[in-house]
Amino acid sequence: MTGGQFFWTLQPARVPAGSRVRFDVTSIDVNHGFGLYDPHGHLIGSVQAMPGYHNQLDLTLDEPGVYLIRCFEFCGLSHSTMMSSLLVRRR
Amino acid sequence: MATVSAPAASTLHPRAAAFTVEARSIERRFGLLFGISGIALVAAMGVLGLIMRLTQAKVISLSPAWFYRLLTLHGGGMITGALLAAMGATWYVVHPTVPLRPQRMLASYALLVSGAVAVLVATLIGGFGAAWTFLPPLPFFPSGQWPVWSEAVFFVGMIAIGSGFFVYCLDVLEQAAAAYGGVLAALGWEFLRGREQVAPPPQVIAATVVAIDGMLAMAAGSAITLGLLGHTYDSSVGFDPLVAKNLVYFFGHTIANLIIYLAAASVYVILPRYAGRAYEVTKVFVGGWLAALVFIVSVYSHHLYLDFVQPRWAEIISEVSSYASLIPVAVITIYSMTMLVWGSRYRWTLASSLLYVGLIGWAIGGTGAVIDSIIPFNFRLHNTVWVVAHIHTYLMLTVVVWILAFVAHMLERDAGRTSSSGARIAMLTLMLVGGFGLTGTWFVEGALGIPRRYAIQPTGTSAYSVVGSIFGLLFALGFLVCLLQLLSLARTAWERRHYVQVEHVESWTGTHYKAREERELTPEAPRDLPNAIGTPLSGGPQLGFGLGLCIVSLAAFFPQVISASESSIRYHHLDHAGQFLFGTALGVLLGSAPSISRRLGDRPGLGVAAVVVVPIVMMLLMVPRIYEPLERHPLEHGLYHAGMAALGLLTGLGASRLGVVAGRLSAFLSIGMALMFAAAMKGG
Structure with a gap:
């Protein structure tokens, strides 16, 4: 999971429901914040994305659907539109 | 004509007069x-x-x-x-x-x-x-803004x-x-x-x-x-x-x-x-x-x-x-x-x-x-x-x-x-x-x-x-x-x-009326300021500690240490901080010595200026674009390192004019600033 002005790249972009997912979060430029919302729009966790460091966040994603990712650390002009998504598929 | 001053009003609690300055x-x-x-x-x-x-x-x-x-x-x-x-x-x-x-x-x-x-x-x-x-x-990532x-x-x-x-x-x-x-x-x-x-x-x-x-x-x-x-x-x-x-x-x-x-x-x-x-x-x-x-x-x-x-x-x-x-x-x-x-x-x-x-x-x-x-x-x-x-x-x-x-x-x-x-x-x-x-x-x-x-x-x-x-x-x-x-x-x-506010009474008609007259403001006497107490180091053991710190920090000038510090910007700046530490310790030590302290006299204003301005100058000089050209020539390189120590000396002498507490803390913090500055650096 890598943040950059103003995008997220995640690999893989799809995971099966019920998986224990380890987000290995870093940044290629400035500090960003990785915030993950469940399909109902509830924030379920966040961690900082810092250049040169890797922060690891473990989450179990039980519910299938589209999980929205937003930036949670002010990172410049398009901070509020820096989004991506993770698809959690039914098993 | 007689005049009577209006009584002063107060918004405070009546009992406050007992403890209000x-x-x-x-x-x-x-x-x-x-x-x-x-x-x-x-x-x-x-x-x-x-x-x-x-x-x-x-x-x-x-x-x-x-x-x-x-x-x-x-x-x-x-x-x-x-x-x-x-x-x-x-x-x-x-x-x-x-x-x-x-x-x-x-x-x-x-x-x-x-x-x-x-x-x-x-x-x-x-x-x-x-x-x-x-x-x-x-x-430094302005997105063109x-x-x-x-x-x-x-x-x-x-x-x-x-x-x-x-x-x-x-x-x-x-x-x-x-x-x-x-x-x-x-x-x-x-x-x-x-x-x-x-x-x-x-x-x-x-x-x-x-x-x-x-x-x-x-x-x-x-x-x-x-x-x-x-x-x-x-x-x-x-x-x-x-x-x-x-x-x-x-x-x-x-x-x-x-x-x-x-x-x-x-x-x-x-x-x-x-x-x-x-x-x-x-x-x-x-x-x-x-x-x-x-x-x-x-x-x-x-x-x-x-x-x-x-x-x-x-x-x-x-x-x-x-x-x-x-x-x-x-x-x-x-x-x-x-x-x-x-x-x-x-x-x-x-x-x-x-x-x-x-x-x-x-x-x-x-x-x-x-x-x-x-x-x-x-x-x-x-x-x-x-x-x-x-x-x-x-x-x-x-x-x-x-x-x-x-x-x-x-x-x-x-x-x-x-x-x-x-x-x-x-x-x-x-x-x-x-x-x-x-x-x-x-x-x-x-x-x-x-x-x-x-x-x-x-x-x-x-x-x-x-x-x-x-x-x-x-x-x-x-x-x-x-x-x-x-x-x-x-x-x-x-x-x-x-x-x-004064109340005038016309003597021949007995009429009362209010008027205002310009108040005479009396200047207040300036208050004596207490001098800072003592110097950062006093007595044999403390002066001995200062001397010991000077001797230990001399290591920052050893050719082997300077050579080893070239491996990264962080270590290089740590070495500069060590040279500044030597100067500061020496300044505090000299400024605390009774005979020198008497000659320097009470100069708290200069002391504050020194502990604020000189460390800023020292850190601004720790920019590779400034010091790298100097390091290509042995004499200029040596003078640069001596300059770091000299800036430390000025800081230490300034700190010695601020008394025990403020003097020690400001000297400690000026060295701390140099160390934090170095620790935050990376590259090489």
């Missing part, structure tokens, strides 16, 4: 200068805040570039404005007991105001918009603001230690241990705590800001993001937190005047403030809870500190003040009403802060607008309210009256409903997980911003009503101060 002219002047300047800055920044909230509500249209410029200016300006007014309030209540130096206060004022102007230029003209927290390396010069101007502004507060803290520490026979006595430690029967006044204990923590925070802030300023000249200067983040939050969180403690120092003096009960310092009070001395600087790390690479022990310390810091805040200040008011026939005036409202803001804002600093909550609230809610409850509904109360108190004293009860009730209603409505909206949004610092709110959430804007407008209206009352009081105060 009448303010001298200089205290009133500095109080008004800092208070009015601070309120003006806070009001202007509040307008910017309202513009941003209305933008989020989509009521007005502002581009993200301008939104973030205003956000940066709003944060930096608000902190500076609140700090200015709180410094003035504390000076007003501490000066009668501890003769602080007017020249240093003026120097602080000049630095703070020029720093605020620089931030204004950098943001509004230069377009700088990396937020007042300038988390590295964001300032701001030029390099605006980065440099912004950092110069922040350094000036930090230096202004440093000078203030240094003066408080030096003078409080001189007045009470040492820093431990000024902190109430000797009273706590039972060695003294009478404790220092509460405002002195609080101001001394703020001074020590303020100097620590400003040293960290200067180290990182000077490094960033160096980067604007030489882009090869790199930073370790984790160390830089620690330094930025240590500086930013601590200075924002200290403002409330600084304002509280004045409340200990002013609020009792309306309750008619003097504030008694107890051992619990002293113990609480000594605990606060530690907790204020150790809580900042909760900003890094979601940086899992941060050492676990730092998170534990922060968690414990965040809980424990409630004790001095809640128990001592809020509880004791409300008990002081309870059953006292409290005089409800403009000033005293605002003082009481500020206690409510502190209690609610403090609770919000503690919830955010509990790790499981922080996991869901970190960098949501919950943080915005808590900081605004603290600053808007406590600090801003208290600084308004402080200026109102001074004007009420001079005017001999307060404002009308109708205006007060309208103001308090608007401020309480508007203020808690605005912060309450943010608390709700934060609990829902809405991120902060968004120019464009997430879809479907702008209704919260509309509601928040309405409450914000109500608060602004209340603030305006308060300003109008202050203006009215100022006018009456001016009249009373410059003219005396």
Whole structure:
């Protein structure tokens, strides 16, 4: 999971429901914040994305659907539109 | 014709005369200068805040570039404005007991105001918009929005603001230690241990705590800001993001937190005047403030809870500190003040009403802060607008309210009256409903997980911003009503101060009529200032320690050490810091030697200038683009290293003129700044 002005790249972009997912979060430029919302729009966790460091966040994603990712650390002009998504598929 | 002067009126509690010290002219002047300047800055920044909230509500249209410029200016300006007014309030209540130096206060004022102007230029003209927290390396990733010069101007502004507060803290520490026979006595430690029967006044204990923590925070802030300023000249200067983040939050969180403690120092003096009960310092009070001395600087790390690479022990310390810091805040200040008011026939005036409202803001804002600093909550609230809610409850509904109360108190004293009860009730209603409505909206949004610092709110959430804007407008209206009352009081105060009301009786008709005559203002005699006590090192063992430090730090000049330090910028700068350490230790040692100290004489002004300016010059010279050309020639290379030591020598000699406490601490911090500066570097 890598943040950059103003995008997220995640690999893989799809995971099966019920998986224990380890987000290995870093940044290629400035500090960003990785915030993950469940399909109902509830924030379920966040961690900082810092250049040169890797922060690891473990989450179990039980519910299938589209999980929205937003930036949670002010990172410049398009901070509020820096989004991506993770698809959690039914098993 | 006979004349009779009109009797002086008082807005204070009748019993307050027993313990109220009448303010001298200089205290009133500095109080008004800092208070009015601070309120003006806070009001202007509040307008910017309202513009941003209305933008989020989509009521007005502002581009993200301008939104973030205003956000940066709003944060930096608000902190500076609140700090200015709180410094003035504390000076007003501490000066009668501890003769602080007017020249240093003026120097602080000049630095703070020029720093605020620089931030204004950098943001509004230069377009700088990396937020007042300038988390590295964001300032150097402008996305085409701001030029390099605006980065440099912004950092110069922040350094000036930090230096202004440093000078203030240094003066408080030096003078409080001189007045009470040492820093431990000024902190109430000797009273706590039972060695003294009478404790220092509460405002002195609080101001001394703020001074020590303020100097620590400003040293960290200067180290990182000077490094960033160096980067604007030489882009090869790199930073370790984790160390830089620690330094930025240590500086930013601590200075924002200290403002409330600084304002509280004045409340200990002013609020009792309306309750008619003097504030008694107890051992619990002293113990609480000594605990606060530690907790204020150790809580900042909760900003890094979601940086899992941060050492676990730092998170534990922060968690414990965040809980424990409630004790001095809640128990001592809020509880004791409300008990002081309870059953006292409290005089409800403009000033005293605002003082009481500020206690409510502190209690609610403090609770919000503690919830955010509990790790499981922080996991869901970190960098949501919950943080915005808590900081605004603290600053808007406590600090801003208290600084308004402080200026109102001074004007009420001079005017001999307060404002009308109708205006007060309208103001308090608007401020309480508007203020808690605005912060309450943010608390709700934060609990829902809405991120902060968004120019464009997430879809479907702008209704919260509309509601928040309405409450914000109500608060602004209340603030305006308060300003109008202050203006009215100022006018009456001016009249009373410059003219005396007299009653004339015509001798031959017996007619009575009132008139005013110009008052003769008599100048007040200047007060003698105590000299700083002693030198940083005294006696054989201490001088021996200084000599030993000099000998050990000579290792920084060994060719083997210099050669080994070439492996990276961090080690190279650590070696420069070692050379500076040698010079500083030598300066303190020489300045402390009795024969040399006598020759140097009392030069506290030069001492302060040296410990503030010289370390800044030293760190600015630690930019590779400056020193690398010199290092190609052995002689110039050697002279550069000797120059580092010479700058240290000047710093050490300056520190030796500031007495035991301020001298030791400023020497220690100048070396600490060099070490932190080096530690934050990376590359090679």
